[in-house]
Amino acid sequence: MKLVTFTHQNSTRMGAVVGNYVIDSDGSPDLPAQMLDFLAAGTTAMAAMQQWLISGQGRRIPLNEVILASPVPRPGKYLAISLNYADHIAETGRERPEYPSFFTKQSTCVIGHGTAIQQPKVSDKLDYEGELAFVIGQRCRHVPVDKAREVIAGFTVANDVSVRDWQMHAPTMMVGKSFDTCGPLGPWLVTADEIPDPHNLTIKTWVDDELRQNANTGQMLFNCYEMVAYLSQAMTLEPGDVIATGTPAGVGVKMKPRGYLKPGQTVRVEIEGIGTLANPVIAER
Known part of the structure; x- marks a missing residue:
């Protein structure tokens, strides 16, 4: 469904x-x-x-x-993993993480398909990150990897929009990841029974008609089930919690010249078997 x-x-x-x-x-x-x-x-x-x-x-x-709207308009938790694709790690020049590295996006940043992403007044360094996200369907703790699929309600498309200069203000990255409208999710939630293998899906991101990202979710270092197992050792996961699984290479900040989003553009993220999440970009009102 x-x-x-x-x-x-x-x-x-x-x-x-x-x-x-x-x-x-x-x-x-x-x-x-x-x-x-x-x-x-x-x-x-x-x-x-x-x-x-x-x-x-x-x-x-x-x-x-x-x-x-976003399938889950105001998730209780919105957790996102960083540096989870080898090609993205390479383009950033960072080292491969030993453990999954998560940050929080505040739920007020969440918008749905078709709603405008606003370039903030305080920065022109607005960037996209196309990602697979999944939504928790059961209250759970200490979930083993081989049982993790059972607590996932379904999958959706995410765009982890980032304000790059503000992202670097603190090691947590939280503020730069949580600007209003920087959390597009959608267009819908595809139930887990319709996605037999979430780790073999093509993911692509376009800015207008330019293909910027093209990868497969099988390239993730830590897969969805490992993320559930890791997080649930520390915290109770609840229905409606959103977990974004990281972005592949091709982000705007690493292009030459920089490929930041600008008002008037449209960014589209498409994931095989799920759908396409599209959002226009406008200047902050």
């Missing part, structure tokens, strides 16, 4: 995409209206959504008539 959070006629709720339509969850007594509540309900809600789609009772809204 492709699960979405969408706005239609001034109401924001969850649903599922089938073809060129959103199947509205409204009207089902078994489906929560909001994604976080849906994910917290676990397999019961997943089964209820499947039955709702089969029943044909849900209102069908043309996809081009809705506004897509």
Whole structure:
């Protein structure tokens, strides 16, 4: 299933995409209206959504008539791993990390497909990072690698937009990664049952019509399941938590000349089997 959070006629709720339509969850007594509540309900809600789609009772809204938010509009935790592709490590000149290295993106940075990324007033060093992200579906702790798939609700496309000069203000990188609008996610959440192997997906990033990144998720140093196992040793992971899995080579800061994002451009990240996340770039209002 492709699960979405969408706005239609001034109401924001969850649903599922089938073809060129959103199947509205409204009207089902078994489906929560909001994604976080849906994910917290676990397999019961997943089964209820499947039955709702089969029943044909849900209102069908043309996809081009809705506004897509991030599938999880305000995740409780948004954790992202750095230096997780060998080619990206090489272009940065850094050493391969011994352990997974995570930073936090504040949830207020999250936006959905089609919403504008704003170049901040305080910097023109705005950069893209196309990434696979996954969303936790069960409250969990101390998850072994071979059980990690069971706690993942699904996968989505992420753009870890970064304000490069502010990123370097502190070793945590948090502020430069958390500017408003610097967390595009979407266009939907593809449930884990539809992604048999998240570690063999083509990932590409374009700025306008220029292909900037082209890689495969099999090149990750630490895979999705290893990330779950590592993080869950330290903290409780909860439904709706988002984990971004790192970016491959081709970021703007390492181009000559620099390939920073500029107002008027559009950045697109496409991941095989999931979809395309596209966001225009504008100057901060």
